[in-house]
Amino acid sequence: MSAAENQQLKQVLREHELKATTQRIALLKLLDATHEHFDAEEIYLELLKKQKNVSRATVYRSLEALAEQDLVTRLDFGDGRMRFERSKGEDEHHDHLICEECGKVIEFFNLEMEAQQLSVCEENDFTPSTHTMHIFGTCSDCKQTP
Amino acid sequence: MSAAENQQLKQVLREHELKATTQRIALLKLLDATHEHFDAEEIYLELLKKQKNVSRATVYRSLEALAEQDLVTRLDFGDGRMRFERSKGEDEHHDHLICEECGKVIEFFNLEMEAQQLSVCEENDFTPSTHTMHIFGTCSDCKQTP
DNA sequence: GCGTAAATGAGATTCATTCTTATTTTTAAA
DNA sequence: TTTAAAAATAAGAATGAATCTCATTTACGC
Ligand SMILES: [Mn+2]
Ligand SMILES: [Mn+2]
Ligand SMILES: [Zn+2]
Ligand SMILES: [Zn+2]
Numbered sequence: 289m290s291a292a293e294n295q296q297l298k299q300v301l302r303e304h305e306l307k308a309t310t311q312r313i314a315l316l317k318l319l320d321a322t323h324e325h326f327d328a329e330e331i332y333l334e335l336l337k338k339q340k341n342v343s344r345a346t347v348y349r350s351l352e353a354l355a356e357q358d359l360v361t362r363l364d365f366g367d368g369r370m371r372f373e374r375s376k377g378e379d380e381h382h383d384h385l386i387c388e389e390c391g392k393v394i395e396f397f398n399l400e401m402e403a404q405q406l407s408v409c410e411e412n413d414f415t416p417s418t419h420t421m422h423i424f425g426t427c428s429d430c431k432q433t434p
Numbered sequence: 435m436s437a438a439e440n441q442q443l444k445q446v447l448r449e450h451e452l453k454a455t456t457q458r459i460a461l462l463k464l465l466d467a468t469h470e471h472f473d474a475e476e477i478y479l480e481l482l483k484k485q486k487n488v489s490r491a492t493v494y495r496s497l498e499a500l501a502e503q504d505l506v507t508r509l510d511f512g513d514g515r516m517r518f519e520r521s522k523g524e525d526e527h528h529d530h531l532i533c534e535e536c537g538k539v540i541e542f543f544n545l546e547m548e549a550q551q552l553s554v555c556e557e558n559d560f561t562p563s564t565h566t567m568h569i570f571g572t573c574s575d576c577k578q579t580p
Numbered sequence: 581g582c583g584t585a586a587a588t589g590a591g592a593t594t595c596a597t598t599c600t601t602a603t604t605t606t607t608a609a610a
Numbered sequence: 611t612t613t614a615a616a617a618a619t620a621a622g623a624a625t626g627a628a629t630c631t632c633a634t635t636t637a638c639g640c
Binding site: 364366385387388394396398400401404405407408409411412413414415416417418419420421422423424425426427428431 | 508510512531534542544546550551553554555558559560561563566568569571573574577
Binding site for chain 3: 307309311312341342343344345346349350353368
């Protein structure tokens with residue numbers, strides 16, 4: 289099903305000089321369908337559940353290749369496992385609030401903060417490539433029930 | 435030597451309800467003496483070099499206990515190992531620029547950025563506890579020699 | 581369709597961190 | 611100062627995320 293989406297993802301992969309394997313297509317399709325921040329094991333299990341044959345090693349290798357091409361973004365929430373999300377356009381960059389109680393992740397974007405980052409880099413003659421701006425704490429849901 | 439410093443660190447540990455073991459004192463003394471961002475193994479090796487008897491497990495456990503009490507700060511530079519630095523006062527909080535070429539770490543503090551973080555938290559009814567603001571890229575030294 | 585380079589599967593391996601248990605140390609009280 | 615209980619430590623085993631190995635399969639330009 290969704291042969292059109294498959295074709296489109298095949299196209300995307302080739303534009304980034306990546307071979308369009310069924311595993312990579314399935315992985316991209318999975319991440320495209322959600323805003324969740326999966327780790328590699330979760331992605332592996334989801335693909336199995338969807339009857340896709342894939343190995344753990346391929347999940348890791350695919351995520352590496354896709355991240356290299358900025359098709360997915362690696363997220364490090366500091367709990368020992370990397371998370372991944374589908375990269376949206378440059379204009380859709382966002383950072384994260386992470387609830388330490390329930391694990392909920394709230395996405396946000398703050399233009400002034402991004403501007404301050406560039407300003408700090410200039411002051412230090414530093415050429416930025418990526419950044420992590422993660423704020424840990426307690427979300428509104430968890431605040432009420434201590 | 436520096437019996438005074440030892441006494442002072444003993445005091446600090448007890449104020450935080452931690453037993454003042456020779457290992458914890460040595461670890462704090464080590465981190466007090468530098469601005470470097472050591473990982474656990476480096477700390478372990480440094481302590482061995484200084485003739486302190488300590489085991490890897492104790493380094494990890496001590497760092498956990500000290501971080502719990504905010505006497506040290508855990509840093510995650512995303513390369514698979516945690517780094518640690520001595521926590522300074524609340525007023526001496528800083529974030530990091532990390533050179534992906536040479537590993538150099540530049541510390542910075544930007545008040546406006548911190549203010550924006552609080553503003554984002556308020557907007558989302560989120561109570562912050564800590565944050566990571568790490569900017570990865572290329573330092574001035576590495577820019578020149580590609 | 582063919583050939584070749586690249587990707588995959590399955591499991592072994594690595595390496596940071598955590599866990600286990602016997603032993604030692606800290607600390608408060610006698 | 612000696613003593614006892616609780617806590618911390620040493621040494622190495624265990625864990626788990628991520629990477630690597632190599633035989634097999636697949637993608638894709640011709
Ligand atoms: Mn996100
Ligand atoms: Mn620092
Ligand atoms: Zn929550
Ligand atoms: Zn550099």
